[in-house]
Structures are given as C-alpha cells and as structure tokens.
Amino acid sequence: MGKMQVLGVVAVILAVYCVNAKIYFREEFLDGDEWRSRWVNSKHKSDYGEWKLTAGNFYGDADKDKGLQTSQDARFYATSARFDPFSNEGKPLVIQFTVKHEQKIDCGGGYVKVFPSDLDQTDMHGESSYYVMFGPDICGYSTKKVHVIFNYKGKNHLIKKEIKCKDDELSHLYTLILNPDQTYEVKIDNEKVESGSLEDDWDFLPPKKIKDPEAKKPEDWDDRAKIDDADDTKPEDWDKPENIPDPDAKKPEDWDEDMDGEWEPPMIPNPEYKGEWKPKQIDNPDYKGVWVHPEIDNPEYSADPNIYKFDKIGVLGLDLWQVKSGTIFDNFLITDDIKEAEDIGKETWGVTKEPEKKMKQEQDEVKRKEEEEKSKEQDAEAEDDDEHLDEEAEEEDEDETNDLEDALSEMDDEEAKAKDEL
Numbered sequence: 001m002g003k004m005q006v007l008g009v010v011a012v013i014l015a016v017y018c019v020n021a022k023i024y025f026r027e028e029f030l031d032g033d034e035w036r037s038r039w040v041n042s043k044h045k046s047d048y049g050e051w052k053l054t055a056g057n058f059y060g061d062a063d064k065d066k067g068l069q070t071s072q073d074a075r076f077y078a079t080s081a082r083f084d085p086f087s088n089e090g091k092p093l094v095i096q097f098t099v100k101h102e103q104k105i106d107c108g109g110g111y112v113k114v115f116p117s118d119l120d121q122t123d124m125h126g127e128s129s130y131y132v133m134f135g136p137d138i139c140g141y142s143t144k145k146v147h148v149i150f151n152y153k154g155k156n157h158l159i160k161k162e163i164k165c166k167d168d169e170l171s172h173l174y175t176l177i178l179n180p181d182q183t184y185e186v187k188i189d190n191e192k193v194e195s196g197s198l199e200d201d202w203d204f205l206p207p208k209k210i211k212d213p214e215a216k217k218p219e220d221w222d223d224r225a226k227i228d229d230a231d232d233t234k235p236e237d238w239d240k241p242e243n244i245p246d247p248d249a250k251k252p253e254d255w256d257e258d259m260d261g262e263w264e265p266p267m268i269p270n271p272e273y274k275g276e277w278k279p280k281q282i283d284n285p286d287y288k289g290v291w292v293h294p295e296i297d298n299p300e301y302s303a304d305p306n307i308y309k310f311d312k313i314g315v316l317g318l319d320l321w322q323v324k325s326g327t328i329f330d331n332f333l334i335t336d337d338i339k340e341a342e343d344i345g346k347e348t349w350g351v352t353k354e355p356e357k358k359m360k361q362e363q364d365e366v367k368r369k370e371e372e373e374k375s376k377e378q379d380a381e382a383e384d385d386d387e388h389l390d391e392e393a394e395e396e397d398e399d400e401t402n403d404l405e406d407a408l409s410e411m412d413d414e415e416a417k418a419k420d421e422l
Helices: 003-020 032-037 338-347 349-421
Strands: 023-027 039-041 051-054 067-070 075-086 093-101 107-109 112-116 132-139 143-152 155-158 171-178 183-188 191-197 209-211 226-228 243-245 267-269 281-283 295-297 313-322 327-335
Touching (some): 023 075, 171 338
Antiparallel strands (some): 107 313, 112 313, 132 143
16 A cells, blocks of 8 residues: 555544544533533532632633632532533543642542433432542642542442642643543643553452462472571670679769668660670572462453443532632533543643743732731831830839939938937
8 A cells, every 4th residue: 555545544534533523521611600500509418518600819811710619618519510421432531620729728629520321410419329530639748649430330449559639729630531442541731640451450350360279388398598507606705794784883972771772883785795696697508489379360350341431421520528618620521532632621721821820929929028028017016025125124224223222322321310319
C-alpha cells in the first residue's frame, strides 16, 4: 500500500471516529440561575448544605469561572444532574471537572460520582449505589489523595495506588479516562499522574496464581545464610560487669551510718564492659537459599473483559461532606472523546488559570501589606505603652525619693529640736 493510500485510510478512520465521538454531559453554568432547572437537590436529609453560584473571591473570568460552591460549614451536600443514559461498551469513558478549594480546605471531599440512570435524585445519599467515584479528598495532613473507585458486581473497589491531589487554593482540572482495553489514566491539569490496568490496580478479580496448598518446604531445607562459628570461643577476660562503683567517689564527711546506713559509692558504667558475647558468623555451607513457595493457577480465577463496562450511565452527582465550606465545582464533562476532553480543558481551565493565579497573588500581596502595616501599628502602640510605663515608673521613683528626703529632713529637724531642749 502506498503512502497516499495509508494516509487516506487514516483520514477515513479519524473521520469515522470524530462522527461517532459524543459528549454526553457538559455543564459550565454560563446561563446564571438556569442551572437550578437542571440540577436536583436531594431531600434524603433535611439539613443538607446550600449551593450557590459564584466565581469566588478570585478568578480568571468573572462569568466563565462561575460554579457551584459549598456555602455552609460542617454540612453534607447532595445534588445531581441527569442526562440521556448510555453505555460505554467498546469506547472510552472520560469524566472531567474542575475544583477549587479557595477556602484552604481542612477536611472535605472534592469528588464527583457517576450513577446509573435509575437513581432517584431526590433521595440520593451516601449509600446510593454508583458506578464511579472520582476526585480529590482532603482531611488534615494525612489524607490528600485522588479517589478512583469503581463499582463491580455490586461492590465498590478502591484503587490500590496512592494518587496525590492538589491541596492549594487554585482551580485544578481532574480527568479520569477509562478505556475498553481495561486500562485507565488519571490526569491533573491535563498532565498524566497515574495509569495502569484495572485488573492490576484494583481487586476486582481473585489472583491468577495462588500458592500451591500441597507444596511444603522440605524438612532438610536450610535457609540460614549465616551460622555461628563452632570454633569460636569466648575470651577468658570477656565477662565484666556492666556497672562498677565509682572509684573516685568519697563518703561525705557528715555521713552518719547510724542515721544514714552503710555508705556505698554510686555506680558508673564500666569502661571494660564488652556486652553479651556472641560467636562470630560464618557462611553456612548447607545454605540452599530462600525457599520460594511454588504457585499454581487459581481455580477461582476467571478473566472478565467487561470490568470497565457500565450499561446505563445517566446521572452525575456531588455527594460529599465539608468541614470548612467554599469549594467551587465547574466545567463538568462526560464524553467518549479523549482529545475533545483535553481540548475543552484547555479552552476552559487552561484559559483562566493564569489570570486566576495572578488575581490571587495580587490579593495575597495586598493582604500581606495590610498585615505588615497592622503589625507596625501594634509595635508602635506597644512602644508607646512601654514609654508610658517607663514615665510612670520614673515618676513613682521620683515621688519615693522626695518622700524619703522629706522623712529624713523631718528626722533631722526632730534631732536638732531634741538637742536644743537638752
């Protein structure tokens, strides 16, 4: 096949793929309060936290950066949006969104859940069955990770790898790609941070191999690499006490044996103490190495090429808890087009990230200067207080001196009067 023919085939394949590629859900909150007609708040609990639409305290674009923000501290939050149900069989599933913890979150979720289409949105809650849970979760210093949880045969399975999330106050783009070849990829800010296979990185299936239950280590198997030297003997002068009486100590002169008992010098570490004697180690001539338990095929293992597949994807939800509110969610996307997701990420988060960062830096600089001025004012007030205290102390000292001088003068007058009388 010639070069032009190859290029032609590639072009046809790309064209077919582009025609078949589809965006199932996209939400950027560009029409103001109309989002309320698309999102349904759960009524499972009566005290769920309230959402508000805002770009936050700093942003790259006042309109484009508007998203759903948690607005009340120490609350659960539960809201969701529905779209036409679909199956990801035979094609990629891409879940993407931005999250901004502008409140400098201390403990709370920043993840999304993707549900089957039969979810009762008004009753969505923490135990509602979902297909995928994906996104950052932060709590204190120990938990700062990206959740990637898949439901398989009715059970939720957590990824075995630790994926670090972003924990600053800026907006970040999170992307999960699930491929029909049972591989996955996690991206943060359009950069890959983790990838692998579903079978390797989750415990969906029993292990392919197990230790042979019939195999046992032979009784004569010697797995000691080193042994004691039988010819090594302990030196005659080895045994010395660990502590000895201090030879420089002297009985105090006022020591009374009748009152204090028999005097004994204090103990000190013995410089000649050598510790417990052990024979030296030599190579074991009978060493056979570490015994490896032989493995056999696991009879309970059965391959499943459809771990990745979900048949009726139909709802995206935010179901989470936050101690300190203020997180903003935006730019939700569910598609089967990896390239399209990357491009949309660049067109949304990619365009506003730098202006947002600049605005945040400017605000931080203003805050820094205000705190600096406040600190100077406090220092000046403290200095004035110190000077005032010093002046008061000087006045008190002067008053005391004057009182003393007056008293001495009175004493002198009395003495002179007494002499005159004599």
